[in-house]
Amino acid sequence: MKRSNIGMAVVGLVITVALVSRQPIPGGAEQMSGGDEWKAVEEALGRKGAVQPGDVYRVGLPRTDLKVKVQGVDVKAGFALGSYAAFRKTSKDAMVMGDLVLLDEEVPKVMSELLAQGLSVTALHNHLNEMSPHVMYMHYSGRGDVVKLAKSIRTALGASGTPFGEPAASGSAAGPAIDQAQVEAALGRSGRIINGILQVGVPRAERITDGGMELLPAMGVATAINFQPTGNGKAAITGDFVLIAGEVNPVARTLRAHGIEVTASTTTRSQTRLDCSICTSGRTTTP
Numbered sequence: 001m002k003r004s005n006i007g008m009a010v011v012g013l014v015i016t017v018a019l020v021s022r023q024p025i026p027g028g029a030e031q032m033s034g035g036d037e038w039k040a041v042e043e044a045l046g047r048k049g050a051v052q053p054g055d056v057y058r059v060g061l062p063r064t065d066l067k068v069k070v071q072g073v074d075v076k077a078g079f080a081l082g083s084y085a086a087f088r089k090t091s092k093d094a095m096v097m098g099d100l101v102l103l104d105e106e107v108p109k110v111m112s113e114l115l116a117q118g119l120s121v122t123a124l125h126n127h128l129n130e131m132s133p134h135v136m137y138m139h140y141s142g143r144g145d146v147v148k149l150a151k152s153i154r155t156a157l158g159a160s161g162t163p164f165g166e167p168a169a170s171g172s173a174a175g176p177a178i179d180q181a182q183v184e185a186a187l188g189r190s191g192r193i194i195n196g197i198l199q200v201g202v203p204r205a206e207r208i209t210d211g212g213m214e215l216l217p218a219m220g221v222a223t224a225i226n227f228q229p230t231g232n233g234k235a236a237i238t239g240d241f242v243l244i245a246g247e248v249n250p251v252a253r254t255l256r257a258h259g260i261e262v263t264a265s266t267t268t269r270s271q272t273r274l275d276c277s278i279c280t281s282g283r284t285t286t287p
Helices: 036-045 104-116 146-157 180-187 245-257
Strands: 010-014 050-052 056-062 082-089 094-103 120-125 135-144 192-194 197-203 222-231 234-244 261-267 276-281 283-285
Touching: 036 056, 036 082, 036 146, 082 146, 094 104, 094 146, 104 120, 104 135, 104 146, 135 146, 180 197, 234 245, 245 261
Parallel strands: 010 276
Antiparallel strands: 010 234, 050 056, 056 082, 082 094, 094 135, 120 135, 192 197, 197 222, 222 234, 234 283, 261 276
C-alpha cells in the first residue's frame, strides 16, 4: 500500500469503553533491549527501555505508586496510568515525545520544570471520568541532545511521585481473564496481553511528519485500545484514536451512538500534522 504524507491536522481520539487507557505498541511486536547505544539514556532516566520498530527507544514510566479507582474499578497501571518517553535520533540530534500521568497537584510544578528545561508541553487533558484520585495526562515533546532530553524529563518528573529504578519482577496477573481471540475477532485486529491487560494498537496507513521528521507509531502516533477484564465477560475499555480532523466528528458520533463517552478532545502536537485527542469512557461486555 502506498503511503502518503498527511499535511493536515491529525486527531487522537481517546476512547474508554469502560474506563481508562494508554498507548500500547501497535501490532504487539516483540521489542529489543536498548544495548550500549541507549545506555546513557537509561542512566539519565533511571529506567530501562526497549527499541521499537523504526529505531524508536521507548521508556515506560508506569505510575505504580497510584491507587486509582474509576467507577469502582481498580485501575491497573498498564491500563491507564502509564507515563512514557519515546526517543528517536536524527542525523544531527534527537526528538522525544511522550505522555505523563500526573495528580492534579503535580501538574503545575512538572509543567513549569518541563518548560524551564526547554521542552514543549503540547496538551493537558482528562482521560477518564469519575476518577479517584483525579489524574491528568500531559503530552510533551522536544529536540536536542538525547541525553540532555532524558535528564530534563527526569528532572521534571522529580516534582511528581513517579517511581524510578527498575520495577520488581511481576508474577502472573491476578484477577479475571479476557477472551483474547473473541475480542480480536470482533475488532479485526490482533493484540497482546500484558499483566492481564489486552492491548491493541492500530497505526495510521499514512506517513505522518512534524517539521520534516516522520512520527512513528511507537512515538504515540497510533490508535490504542486497552481492555481490562472485570469478570463475568465484562471489561473496562479505554484508548486513543489518532484521526485526521475530518474524521473526528463521525468517529465521535459513532462512539456516542454505542454508549461510549467521549471524555476529551485536545491538541497533542504543536505546529503540525498531529493535532488532537478525543477521550471516551463507558463499560462493555466482551463479544
